[in-house]
Amino acid sequence: MRGVRSNQRIVAGTALGVAAVLASILGVGTARAATAFSIASVAFVAGATLLASREFRHNHPVAARAAISVLAVDVSLVLTAFFSATVDDNLAIGAAMSIVLLGLSFLTGSSGQISLGNGAFMGVGAFTVAVWANHHPTTPIAVVLVLAVVAGALVGLLLGLPATRLRGPYLAGMTLAFAVAFGAVLNLFGTWTGGDSGLQLPAAVNAPAWVLHFFKPGTSSLTTNSVWLVDITIVTAGIALFFMANLFASRTGRAMRLVRDNDVAAELVGISLPRARVIAFIVSAAYAALGGGLWTLINNAVTPSTYGFALSVTILSLVVIGGIGTIPGALIGGLIYAFAANVIAWFTAHTGLNPQGNVASQLNGIIFGGLLVLTILFAPTGIAGFVRRRWAAWRAR
Amino acid sequence: MSSFLTSRNVADVLGGITNGVIYSLVALSLVLVWRSTRILNFAQGAMAMIATYVGFAVLAPTTSYWVSMAVAIVAGLLIGGLTERVIVRGLYGKPEINPVVAMVGFLLVLESVAAAIWSTGSRGLPTPFSMVDWQLNHKPVALSPFALYEIVTAVVVMTVIAGLFQFTKLGLRLRAAALAPEVSRLLGVRVGRMLTLGWMLSSAVGAVTAVLVASNYFTGLTPTAMDGVFAFGFIAAAIGGLDSPVGALLSGIALGVILQFVGDYLNSNAIILVALGMLVVSLMVRPNGVFTRSAQRRV
Numbered sequence: 097m098r099g100v101r102s103n104q105r106i107v108a109g110t111a112l113g114v115a116a117v118l119a120s121i122l123g124v125g126t127a128r129a130a131t132a133f134s135i136a137s138v139a140f141v142a143g144a145t146l147l148a149s150r151e152f153r154h155n156h157p158v159a160a161r162a163a164i165s166v167l168a169v170d171v172s173l174v175l176t177a178f179f180s181a182t183v184d185d186n187l188a189i190g191a192a193m194s195i196v197l198l199g200l201s202f203l204t205g206s207s208g209q210i211s212l213g214n215g216a217f218m219g220v221g222a223f224t225v226a227v228w229a230n231h232h233p234t235t236p237i238a239v240v241l242v243l244a245v246v247a248g249a250l251v252g253l254l255l256g257l258p259a260t261r262l263r264g265p266y267l268a269g270m271t272l273a274f275a276v277a278f279g280a281v282l283n284l285f286g287t288w289t290g291g292d293s294g295l296q297l298p299a300a301v302n303a304p305a306w307v308l309h310f311f312k313p314g315t316s317s318l319t320t321n322s323v324w325l326v327d328i329t330i331v332t333a334g335i336a337l338f339f340m341a342n343l344f345a346s347r348t349g350r351a352m353r354l355v356r357d358n359d360v361a362a363e364l365v366g367i368s369l370p371r372a373r374v375i376a377f378i379v380s381a382a383y384a385a386l387g388g389g390l391w392t393l394i395n396n397a398v399t400p401s402t403y404g405f406a407l408s409v410t411i412l413s414l415v416v417i418g419g420i421g422t423i424p425g426a427l428i429g430g431l432i433y434a435f436a437a438n439v440i441a442w443f444t445a446h447t448g449l450n451p452q453g454n455v456a457s458q459l460n461g462i463i464f465g466g467l468l469v470l471t472i473l474f475a476p477t478g479i480a481g482f483v484r485r486r487w488a489a490w491r492a493r
Numbered sequence: 494m495s496s497f498l499t500s501r502n503v504a505d506v507l508g509g510i511t512n513g514v515i516y517s518l519v520a521l522s523l524v525l526v527w528r529s530t531r532i533l534n535f536a537q538g539a540m541a542m543i544a545t546y547v548g549f550a551v552l553a554p555t556t557s558y559w560v561s562m563a564v565a566i567v568a569g570l571l572i573g574g575l576t577e578r579v580i581v582r583g584l585y586g587k588p589e590i591n592p593v594v595a596m597v598g599f600l601l602v603l604e605s606v607a608a609a610i611w612s613t614g615s616r617g618l619p620t621p622f623s624m625v626d627w628q629l630n631h632k633p634v635a636l637s638p639f640a641l642y643e644i645v646t647a648v649v650v651m652t653v654i655a656g657l658f659q660f661t662k663l664g665l666r667l668r669a670a671a672l673a674p675e676v677s678r679l680l681g682v683r684v685g686r687m688l689t690l691g692w693m694l695s696s697a698v699g700a701v702t703a704v705l706v707a708s709n710y711f712t713g714l715t716p717t718a719m720d721g722v723f724a725f726g727f728i729a730a731a732i733g734g735l736d737s738p739v740g741a742l743l744s745g746i747a748l749g750v751i752l753q754f755v756g757d758y759l760n761s762n763a764i765i766l767v768a769l770g771m772l773v774v775s776l777m778v779r780p781n782g783v784f785t786r787s788a789q790r791r792v
Contacts, residue, residue, distance in 0.1 A: 461605030
């Protein structure tokens with residue numbers, strides 16, 4: 097034990113040294129950006145060292161989860177400064193999608209319910225942000241995003257109430273009806289939502305002055321809007337991840353897993369089934385709305401056709417393929433979504449399909465739908481579950 | 494009398510019945526599979542859509558409507574049987590969300606494949622009867638030969654299915670396999686085969702429905718043509734009770750009529766919202782459906 101810890105100190109010390117050298121090298125030209133990178137490196141090393149200690153993970157689980165979230169955000173933020181604008185944009189879309197997937201993963205994996213309406217819940221958040229920003233353009237985005245979350249939670253509560261008495265397929269069918277009805281709702285309030293054409297944001301989201309001031313002499317890429325939005329999305333995803341990890345491990349989370357595995361036993365030990373189900377539904381709707389709100393910010397606009405039934409099916413397939421009911425599964429699903437279009441475009445280019453043809457335009461649906469069926473039939477725990485089992489088998493050897 | 498027949502309310506009732514029988518048919522095919530295999534077939538509409546494409550796209554355009562319809566029904570039978578054997582069979586006894594996920598995935602595959610082969614554009618089917626409303630004293634009655642054809646076809650299908658289940662040996666075996674699989678297996682019923690047959694029948698009913706929907710000049714045949722119809726059909730089935738064929742039929746027609754009034758007096762965007770509201774309220778009051786005797790859930 098002692099030896100392990102001193103090894104960690106050596107690793108930490110070396111990494112700190114490397115960070116310092118890196119900072120001084122970068123510092124020659126671009127002082128402030130280099131400072132930022134150095135801080136990021138130090139934070140990474142400190143977090144990694146902490147996490148490497150089993151004692152720390154065991155005694156301070158919440159702090160450990162916070163450290164993991166901070167590390168993930170830290171690494172992603174540094175990487176965004178080096179990626180091209182297209183990759184950054186994909187990452188942001190995928191990070192926002194991860195938030196949605198975390199919500200559905202919690203609903204399905206923890207309480208055993210399923211929703212085919214999370215695309216519509218995303219739409220609730222997306223339109224809340226767009227409508228609010230058009231009426232009150234000066235509101236800070238953090239406030240607007242909170243509003244989106246609140247709107248999503250309210251709609252989730254409304255639809256979640258009947259969910260207290262419904263099981264599996266009935267609930268799925270009801271959420272499907274909601275997903276199909278969402279377009280009609282938007283049309284009904286067409287004067288606010290802009291009808292079929294949707295809404296534009298009045299102004300692109302800009303980085304606040306102090307951030308610009310901090311980075312101005314440094315790498316210019318950090319000051320561009322796209323990177324700023326990507327960073328906001330990643331930080332938000334990190335916060336959402338932190339809360340979800342705690343929720344999974346909390347008393348509520350454990351109660352919900354019992355509801356999923358044996359609802360009769362859950363009731364016998366005093367868990368209120370309706371309460372557990374409604375909470376799970378509200379959380380998943382709120383997370384979906386947050387992801388949708390971020391999409392509006394990233395795209396600077398919102399169109400109703402994005403939030404149709406097809407999106408709900410895509411969300412479901414990403415959760416299942418990534419690994420239902422697990423946090424890594426949701427992150428994997430987000431990554432898949434971020435780069436699926438690129439992979440499919442690459443595939444189209446290399447197989448000589450006409451990119452504008454019928455087959456190429458439908459590849460997305462064929463692949464995701466097929467993977468969804470195959471995953472649920474042959475590997476119902478998805479990628480995360482598969483890796484976990486392999487890992488356990490490897491360690492047991 | 495004639496002014497009564499051409500009045501707004503009667504028009505709404507007639508139009509509502511015409512839509513309602515379609516919802517009833519979708520609901521019926523959902524109930525057929527739900528009773529025997531406890532699976533809600535989310536791919537129902539897409540399977541029917543594929544069968545219709547097979548019936549009307551594979552054959553030459555000059556082929557008669559009725560031959561194409563027969564081909565669509567045979568295709569429906571085959572698709573239903575194949576689906577049960579290949580996909581559904583691995584889902585029996587699994588957690589209840591697994592079939593939901595699998596059927597949604599299958600829905601996505603079918604719609605994408607249909608769009609890849611036949612494109613997303615709408616395809617007009619030959620309409621066998623005029624869609625122009627009959628006239629009474631130079632005023633239209635809200636009933637056209639085509640609407641009457643829809644209603645008659647639906648009634649025929651329902652009668653055939655009811656007769657099959659109630660009055661034939663095969664129907665008895667089908668019901669036995671659905672209600673008490675273990676006992677009927679002991680008594681020599683090939684339960685697995687009966688489940689496949691149930692899916693085939695349901696899928697054939699779906700094929701007829703999709704042909705009716707697609708022959709309507711205003712909708713035509715698209716890969717997603719059945720999405721909305723499926724949603725209403727599911728709502729009808731859930732309100733009536735997924736266990737009750739009679740409930741499915743009645744609530745389908747009732748839903749059609751009510752929604753026709755909503756669309757006429759309120760707003761066409763309100764239709765699906767009212768349907769959703771009715772679903773939510775009815776599920777909160779009677780989670781197992783209006784027409785099912787409430788049964789204690791077995792632990």
